[in-house]
Amino acid sequence: MNNNTVSNPAGYRLRHALLPLLAALVLAGCATPPAIDPAALPVVPAAFKERDGSWTPVAAAETQARGTWWLVFRDPALDELVERAGRTNNSIQVAAARLAQARALLRSADADRMPQLGGALGASRGTVAGSGLVPAPVATTITAGLNLSYEVDLVGRLRGASNAVALDAQSREALLQSTRLVVQADVAQTYLALRALDEERALVRDTAKAYRDTLDLTERRHRAGDVAELDVARVRTQVAATDSDALALDRRRAELEHALAVLVGEASSNFSLPPAAWSTALPLIPAGVPSTVLARRPDVSAAQRTMQAANVRVGVAQAAWFPSLSLTAAGGYASPELGDLFKWSARAWGIGALSALPIFDGGRRAAGVQNAQGELDASLASYREQVLVAFRDVEDQLSALRLLAQQSEAQSRAVESATRATTLSNSRYRNGLVSQLDLLDAQRSELQNRRQALQVRSAQYQATVGLVRALGGGWGAA
Missing domain, CATH: 2.20.200.10 (Outer membrane efflux proteins (OEP))
Known part of the structure; x- marks a missing residue:
């Protein structure tokens, strides 16, 4: 013991009293969250296979507005349905409540850091x-x-817990945006499918009327002895089969109308959408849109925030070892x-x-660190999966739009040829040059090709909305 210690015993005792505090401050650096291994993150492709849009790293945009992308379809009925769903859809209200809950938990975590x-x-x-x-x-x-x-907060445990909860709140905010986008896309796809069915139902009923005209003609010729009863039975079969197809389309339309009622938060018994002409515009997708897909997809942003929160909680669990x-x-x-x-x-x-200062706890703190690390590993895997799904969704819709455009052109040619064949067959049948079976075959072929053309057109609308969802919102909001 030196003279300074003897002459100043109070200072000596103060320094020894502060040693545990200083040691804790030195150890605090050990409680920081571990760095995430870049090799564990998903590999981002240089470009999309379907287009020349290259990947552009930008800041996360989970709070960015998705834009009123449905307006590009220029359909007032669709606009009204999407806006109603935004106000009354139950899934959106649940997501909003979860966000309010997460923000309340953040305020609670911040309160723990205050006197x-x-x-x-x-x-x-x-x-x-x-x-x-x-x-x-x-x-x-x-x-x-x-x-x-x-x-x-010697080792930053409370600060880390607050940061983790803040990241959870950001994840919930992204999930709210994701839920809104999913509901909007579901409304648009259901509505467009319903309008496509309206068009197909009208086509089938017009065709059934043409079959009845053919049946009237065939029955008159049968009564005159020009054709056999077999010809009458064939036409009657075709009329009944077409009526059955029309009823099946009616059933499918009723199901879509009920699905729309749920999406806008109404009882199916009180909701109806009368048939109308399918006048919805089909927008064109500008080149280069997919370049910021990962930043704009709210579900990817939510997965990223969840991963970051899990990483912070590893540091919080490690801080439990310190004084x-x-x-x-x-x-x-x-x-x-x-x-x-x-x-x-x-x-x-x-x-x-x-x-x-913890000394012995039966392994509870070690188990807490292992649990937090396991949660981090799981969230990393989920984030990688979400990124892969995002790129797959974009590639799926881009390839679908490209191939559907080619299919639409081919199907248009098929409809044109089938229509011409029906016209010629009808004329030749009335003049007795071909059999009634030849006319029925031509009519069936025309109906099949027209319905196929409508289904291809409907698929183009579905793929367009699917691309909007895959991109995280409308391209006008980029």
């Missing part, structure tokens, strides 16, 4: 220890005052008599500090 002040009023009665009297006297003590406590320091203070009054409680002579106060 805590509370009031206390109590009364106790018992023996007075240390009085030296036998038996010990019994006394009553009445207290009233304020208690102040504050946990010093904690809590400061406390209390002030108020204490008196054996209620009438003397608030006298100046009854005042009482106290301050304190408590430092706790």
